[in-house]
Amino acid sequence: MILTSLNLYQYRLPLDVLLPVGKQRIDHRTGLVLQACARAEGEHRQVEVEIAPLSGIDIDEQVLVGFSRETLVQVQTALTELLPLLGGQHIDTLLDYAEQSPYPSLAFGLSLLHAKLMGKLDAIRPQTATVPLIYHPTDAGKDLLDNKIAALGKHVHSVKVKVAQTSIEDELNLIYGILRTRPDLKLRLDANRGFTLEQAIEFAACLPLDTIEYIEEPCQNPQDNLDFYQAIGMPYALDESLNDPDYQFAMHNGLTALVIKPMLLGSIEKLANLIETAQSYGVRCIISSSLESSLGISDLAHLAAILTPDEIPGLDTLSAFSQDLIVSSGKKHCLTLAQLEPIAQHVIDSTPQSDVGVAKREEN
Numbered sequence: 001m002i003l004t005s006l007n008l009y010q011y012r013l014p015l016d017v018l019l020p021v022g023k024q025r026i027d028h029r030t031g032l033v034l035q036a037c038a039r040a041e042g043e044h045r046q047v048e049v050e051i052a053p054l055s056g057i058d059i060d061e062q063v064l065v066g067f068s069r070e071t072l073v074q075v076q077t078a079l080t081e082l083l084p085l086l087g088g089q090h091i092d093t094l095l096d097y098a099e100q101s102p103y104p105s106l107a108f109g110l111s112l113l114h115a116k117l118m119g120k121l122d123a124i125r126p127q128t129a130t131v132p133l134i135y136h137p138t139d140a141g142k143d144l145l146d147n148k149i150a151a152l153g154k155h156v157h158s159v160k161v162k163v164a165q166t167s168i169e170d171e172l173n174l175i176y177g178i179l180r181t182r183p184d185l186k187l188r189l190d191a192n193r194g195f196t197l198e199q200a201i202e203f204a205a206c207l208p209l210d211t212i213e214y215i216e217e218p219c220q221n222p223q224d225n226l227d228f229y230q231a232i233g234m235p236y237a238l239d240e241s242l243n244d245p246d247y248q249f250a251m252h253n254g255l256t257a258l259v260i261k262p263m264l265l266g267s268i269e270k271l272a273n274l275i276e277t278a279q280s281y282g283v284r285c286i287i288s289s290s291l292e293s294s295l296g297i298s299d300l301a302h303l304a305a306i307l308t309p310d311e312i313p314g315l316d317t318l319s320a321f322s323q324d325l326i327v328s329s330g331k332k333h334c335l336t337l338a339q340l341e342p343i344a345q346h347v348i349d350s351t352p353q354s355d356v357g358v359a360k361r362e363e364n
């Protein structure tokens with residue numbers, strides 16, 4: 001299968017409510033959409049992927065830290081240079097560039113584009129269940145949270161709650177409030193490295209252990225996670241730790257889950273290897289959102305069904321988005337490609353006599 005055209009677009013979507021990025025908050029999301037067409041023996045395929053590194057600035061104009069290291073501009077520049085090299089090539093070339101790219105978001109996007117052109121995502125029903133995300137939006141009150149908890153369906157068995165954001169007292173109240181409303185729920189807590197070892201122990205000691213599935217990144221210094229587990233016996237999960245380019249899976253007491261954010265980690269092959277290694281030690285792998293638009297979330301729901309069929313992914317981040325992008329999640333408005341800003345384009349003349357590539361590039 002040969003790549004016959006590639007089109008790159010940029011999107012910018014305002015959010016209706018703030019979304020958490022660790023302790024920071026964002027009020028809009030920007031990213032890229034890469035569309036590719038490929039042909040083989042009369043068959044023609046056209047697919048789109050979202051490439052949206054989780055970097056940029058928060059609502060206080062502070063740089064987002066702890067997630068993607070690459071900026072949108074870096075990825076956009078790399079892709080603009082890559083498109084002319086990809087045009088006319090076999091689609092497997094996408095995998096070569098994915099393995100070579102220093103940018104995880106780009107590696108993931110290129111490998112996903114390959115998988116979609118191969119039809120690998122069509123063959124499976126997406127995971128429709130997701131673990132609801134509960135957090136304090138600084139622009140919404142306690143009522144909104146209470147309503148969200150009261151509205152959870154009976155099929156929901158776990159929720160994810162952001163902690164280490166406000167005071168320990170407020171957060172214990174929130175958690176006990178949730179458990180009063182729904183005593184059957186299990187909780188996945190996420191501290192985003194917000195606690196010192198002492199604070200993490202003090203906090204966890206106030207919670208009923210058997211209601212907590214795990215706590216993500218309890219300690220500021222992840223080396224303290226082991227002491228945390230030894231002191232309190234609460235299982236923990238790693239999330240930010242996986243973003244370190246040198247991260248290698250290592251089994252430790254108390255390590256129960258990896259929170260896998262594909263946009264931050266790299267190619268599907270790399271994800272699959274990490275998942276296989278972790279699962280061989282009995283560590284659960286939870287595919288999770290990096291705050292992608294509906295296009296990216298839909299692909300993650302398909303990938304979760306393929307890579308982690310026994311787990312419910314953490315993809316409950318779309319409700320904050322004002323509009324859908326390319327793929328409808330049921331919102332009133334769904335932006336189409338024609339409504340996005342084109343950044344770069346590369347078309348191969350597909351008449352049989354000619355193999356000449358024509359590159360067009362628009363500066364913005």
Ligand SMILES: O=C(O)CCC(=O)c1ccccc1C(=O)O
Nearest residue numbers: 021022160288289290291314315
């Ligand atoms: O994991 C989930 O369920 C939702 C996604 C989420 O919480 C998140 C999204 C973007 C950046 C960081 C995080 C996080 O897990 O801390």
Ligand SMILES: [Mg+2]
Nearest residue numbers: 190216239259
């Ligand atoms: Mg987390």
